[in-house]
Amino acid sequence: MTDTEALRLDGVRKVHGTGDNQVIALAEVSLSLAAGTFTAVMGPSGSGKSTLLQCAAGLERPTAGRVFVAGRELAGSETELTRFRREHVGFVFQQFNLLPALTVLQNVTLPVRLAGKRVDARRVAEVLDQVGLGDRLTHRPQELSGGQQQRVAIARALVTSPSVIFADEPTGALDIRSARAVLKLFQQSVRVYGQTLVLVTHDPIAAAHADSVLFLADGRIVGHLVAPTAEAVAERLTHLGEDLAGKGV
Numbered sequence: 001m002t003d004t005e006a007l008r009l010d011g012v013r014k015v016h017g018t019g020d021n022q023v024i025a026l027a028e029v030s031l032s033l034a035a036g037t038f039t040a041v042m043g044p045s046g047s048g049k050s051t052l053l054q055c056a057a058g059l060e061r062p063t064a065g066r067v068f069v070a071g072r073e074l075a076g077s078e079t080e081l082t083r084f085r086r087e088h089v090g091f092v093f094q095q096f097n098l099l100p101a102l103t104v105l106q107n108v109t110l111p112v113r114l115a116g117k118r119v120d121a122r123r124v125a126e127v128l129d130q131v132g133l134g135d136r137l138t139h140r141p142q143e144l145s146g147g148q149q150q151r152v153a154i155a156r157a158l159v160t161s162p163s164v165i166f167a168d169e170p171t172g173a174l175d176i177r178s179a180r181a182v183l184k185l186f187q188q189s190v191r192v193y194g195q196t197l198v199l200v201t202h203d204p205i206a207a208a209h210a211d212s213v214l215f216l217a218d219g220r221i222v223g224h225l226v227a228p229t230a231e232a233v234a235e236r237l238t239h240l241g242e243d244l245a246g247k248g249v
């Protein structure tokens with residue numbers, strides 16, 4: 001493991017259910033992502049993308065294999081895992097997951113307060129400016145557009161400067177313009193601020209904002225594209241479909 005490795009999976013396998021109901025969501029996945037990189041994860045529905053993200057983020061425990069975030073293995077009690085996630089992992093989901101009763105400022109500072117840390121007002125102001133919401137601090141989520149709500153969720157993920165941010169279909173509920181703004185913000189957080197980001201998406205245009213794309217099929221990594229264009233991603237996805245059809249899946 002190098003100093004600059006933000007995420008590492010060694011032979012991660014995840015099986016859901018038991019007996020006849022067993023589903024192998026991840027067959028065997030190993031990967032290493034350097035700090036300060038932006039990686040998209042793509043693949044057909046059911047290929048294991050969300051499971052990969054959940055295991056990598058310590059939200060689910062793998063059936064076998066090991067996960068390391070910033071050099072530390074995700075293991076131990078639920079309490080230890082929760083504490084580790086609060087400090088080292090950020091999340092952005094399709095449905096924003098903001099607390100409706102809290103203001104923008106309160107939503108963004110919640111992870112810091114939950115971790116029992118002092119809120120660094122300068123860091124919070126910097127992040128809210130970065131996402132373009134410095135003038136919306138006292139608004140509640142329902143007073144904001146979908147794109148603005150997602151930018152609050154991104155600020156909430158950025159504020160603790162986590163080792164990795166995991167985003168699961170973060171533009172899925174947004175119109176094209178808001179989606180583009182969110183993707184630009186992700187790029188900026190990586191290129192300017194050195195954030196490490198893993199993005200699960202179905203959209204080749206979204207994936208093209210990343211530095212590289214990992215393709216999953218049947219719970220395995222079956223391809224890797226560096227400096228992706230939307231066209232190259234779409235083309236590769238089509239061939240994944242052919243490969244699966246060829247195997248009778």
Ligand SMILES: Nc1ncnc2c1ncn2[C@@H]1O[C@H](COP(=O)(O)OP(=O)(O)OP(=O)(O)O)[C@@H](O)[C@H]1O
Nearest residue numbers: 016017023024025044045046047048049050051052
């Ligand atoms: N809690 C669970 N119990 C049983 N099976 C599950 C569970 N979660 C996921 N699976 C199965 O594991 C496989 C991988 O699911 P996963 O959600 O990771 O795929 P995905 O690539 O994210 O799919 P999508 O693009 O449709 O969101 C699927 O066959 C799914 O049905």
